[in-house]
Amino acid sequence: MRVLILGGGIGGLAVALALRQFGFDAHVYEQAHALGEVGAGVAISPNAVRVLHRLGLAEPLRTVGVVSHSLDTRDWESGSLLGRVPLADAAVTRWGAPFYHLHRADLHNALRAALGDEHITVGACGVAVEQSDNGVTVHFADGRVASGDVLIGADGIHSMVRDHVAGPDQAIWSRQISWRGLAPASVGREIGLEMRHHSFWGPRKQFVCFYVAAGRMVNWVGNTQSDDNWQQESWSARGNRSDALKLFEGWHPEVVALIAGTEQVFKWALFDRPPLATWTRGCVTLLGDAAHPMLPYMAQGASQSIEDAFVLARCLADDPDDPRRAMETYVSCRLERTAAIQEASRDTGRTMQLTEPAEMLARNARLRANPEAPVARFDWIWSHDVVGRTV
Numbered sequence: 001m002r003v004l005i006l007g008g009g010i011g012g013l014a015v016a017l018a019l020r021q022f023g024f025d026a027h028v029y030e031q032a033h034a035l036g037e038v039g040a041g042v043a044i045s046p047n048a049v050r051v052l053h054r055l056g057l058a059e060p061l062r063t064v065g066v067v068s069h070s071l072d073t074r075d076w077e078s079g080s081l082l083g084r085v086p087l088a089d090a091a092v093t094r095w096g097a098p099f100y101h102l103h104r105a106d107l108h109n110a111l112r113a114a115l116g117d118e119h120i121t122v123g124a125c126g127v128a129v130e131q132s133d134n135g136v137t138v139h140f141a142d143g144r145v146a147s148g149d150v151l152i153g154a155d156g157i158h159s160m161v162r163d164h165v166a167g168p169d170q171a172i173w174s175r176q177i178s179w180r181g182l183a184p185a186s187v188g189r190e191i192g193l194e195m196r197h198h199s200f201w202g203p204r205k206q207f208v209c210f211y212v213a214a215g216r217m218v219n220w221v222g223n224t225q226s227d228d229n230w231q232q233e234s235w236s237a238r239g240n241r242s243d244a245l246k247l248f249e250g251w252h253p254e255v256v257a258l259i260a261g262t263e264q265v266f267k268w269a270l271f272d273r274p275p276l277a278t279w280t281r282g283c284v285t286l287l288g289d290a291a292h293p294m295l296p297y298m299a300q301g302a303s304q305s306i307e308d309a310f311v312l313a314r315c316l317a318d319d320p321d322d323p324r325r326a327m328e329t330y331v332s333c334r335l336e337r338t339a340a341i342q343e344a345s346r347d348t349g350r351t352m353q354l355t356e357p358a359e360m361l362a363r364n365a366r367l368r369a370n371p372e373a374p375v376a377r378f379d380w381i382w383s384h385d386v387v388g389r390t391v
């Protein structure tokens with residue numbers, strides 16, 4: 001079976017690798033002229049690390065990944081601890097795999113090396129999809145075409161394939177902006193930033209930071225509610241460091257020092273999208289952000305695209321004579337879970353960014369009184385085992 005994959009991001013490479021390991025002829029078409037990932041960090045939780053280990057990436061992940069001691073919820077101003085999820089060995093004991101903080105390019109390179117460049121075509125921007133009883137054809141911007149039995153749209157948040165499957169995008173402007181950057185690790189060391197996932201919850205904003213790239217950099221993301229109408233949803237939109245500093249004025253010194261110590265700041269306008277009714281049309285299906293884009297507050301977008309990749313490959317392997325049915329099975333395995341995580345991401349964003357001081361005090365008191373609450377927030381997601389499960 002010839003499987004075409006549009007999009008060579010984390011999800012597209014992961015599904016290509018899984019499919020080839022199950023014996024399929026899978027090929028990735030990526031619009032960028034050079035394969036790569038943006039300069040940013042990503043938290044990959046045990047539910048996805050388990051899949052990456054199954055795909056043979058345990059060693060490269062160990063080399064480039066950062067194993068943090070814990071995931072800490074902290075007060076925006078004092079930095080005091082509101083809740084803690086133990087990670088490191090505790091994550092392996094509880095969830096069966098490590099929790100890694102990674103530079104996105106390191107994860108992308110590990111997937112690419114395992115897949116092999118001969119299975120990836122760059123400079124191939126898909127513009128149209130055509131289906132027949134015999135299969136599917138993708139048309140590219142430069143006039144080329146590619147044909148196969150199945151097409152997987154792993155083409156991200158602005159997916160062209162999603163338009164073919166489900167019609168026009170239903171994006172809703174969330175009035176939130178993620179500011180982000182990578183500071184040299186020396187900045188983290190100077191301020192005594194511990195090797196943890198720090199999440200500062202404050203009025204109308206939240207700030208996350210953690211070490212990545214084998215400890216050489218600190219990745220940070222500051223999520224803010226926006227008062228203007230700037231709406232660019234892109235990894236490459238540049239922001240001003242001085243604007244970011246102003247937004248986080250008065251926040252804990254670690255937050256301010258990280259922003260001040262970052263050369264180039266970026267910003268991303270967050271859009272919310274309701275779950276799709278289905279991800280499949282004929283012999284075309286969707287995966288990752290193309291299927292279930294989510295707000296970043298549960299840090300699950302990339303991890304869910306990795307779960308999708310394994311489940312989709314296994315559904316096709318289990319039912320190779322009827323790929324359309326196999327893809328329906330894939331969707332039925334994935335839709336409910338990813339819709340629940342989309343919803344949890346929305347709710348968690350609201351809880352993190354309360355406005356009223358009284359509400360914040362009550363929330364903080366609840367968190368301090370129940371040390372298991374932060375664990376429960378993630379337990380149902382991180383304990384999910386798509387590798388061990390029969391789908």
Ligand SMILES: Cc1cc2nc3c(=O)[nH]c(=O)nc-3n(C[C@H](O)[C@H](O)[C@H](O)COP(=O)(O)OP(=O)(O)OC[C@H]3O[C@@H](n4cnc5c(N)ncnc54)[C@H](O)[C@@H]3O)c2cc1C
Pocket residue numbers: 006007008009010011012029030031032041042043044124125126127154155156157158159160178180221268287288289290296299300301302303304305
């Ligand atoms: C600020 C922020 C922080 C985040 N932090 C985390 C985190 O800590 N953990 C986590 O799990 N997730 C996180 N996410 C979410 C995560 O980044 C995404 O969910 C993930 O990148 C989705 O992967 P994907 O492969 O589906 O899509 P993408 O990574 O968007 O890849 C899509 C690929 O398709 C290509 N493409 C697009 N259109 C075409 C076309 N027409 N033809 C050919 N190629 C095409 C693109 O060039 C790209 O390479 C975060 C997101 C944001 C915005």
